[in-house]
Amino acid sequence: MNSTCWLADRYPELALQPLWDYMRKRQVLFQSPLVAACFAFSAHLFFCTPYLLLDLLGDRWQWIYKYRIDGRTNESFQLRRWLDCLRRIILKYLSGILPSVALLQSLRGQSLPDEAPSCFLALKEIVMCLLLFDTFFFGWHYFMHRVPWLFQQVHRAHHQNHNTFALAAQDASIAELVSLQTLAQGTAALVHCHPVSEVVFHLLNTYLAVDDHCGYDLPWALHRLLPCFSGARYHQAHHQKYKGNYAPYFRHWDWIFGTTLVEDSTRPRHEADVHEHG
Ligand SMILES: [Zn+2]
């Protein structure tokens, strides 16, 4: 175990070595494209489940819908919307994600390090991955909106959801899903991530995408605790305006490039109009 991790020294239960030993013993399983694709799909569904429950419970307790960003407090739960989206995502996993995971896995080396990363190193790698992926995504997203052919062929499918909901985070064309998966894996490779850090990064990546699309502005949302994060209201504005707020997780790139959509605070929040700043 890396002795530089004072946190792990002080709290041995936080040490990552047992987790890493467990993963290494099941190396064949974890490196299987089918397992990786199933894990990614299951994680997405898992993170979507609380919002599915909110939609279901909102039918019974209308006060829940006051947290909906679109302000549609009288609309009943749309099971058809969730099922149609789920069917599209499953088809795209089978036809696009699974083959691309197999290809990317075959291009990667099979050797794994013996030691787990220290807690500090894992945290540093995960933060670097999030910042770098946010940068790549911002550039790619901006580019897809500025080149009409790219928008029509690659990105338009993701914009079919004018009002977002959690599952819609992965409701995109095969080309876009594969491009984002390649960006995420390329980011981890550039940072030279330890596999433990990489798994956590991919999980956080999935969670933050669901958080962006969930359609609820809840009091405990991440962007309320850490204002550097963009959040669901920020990304919903992008879906409604088809421009601006291009970054997925943080606010700094849109601020730097003047592409932030600012709300008109004089109107009710759910009716607030937005316009591109700068
Ligand atoms: Zn989106």
Ligand SMILES: [Zn+2]
């Ligand atoms: Zn877009």
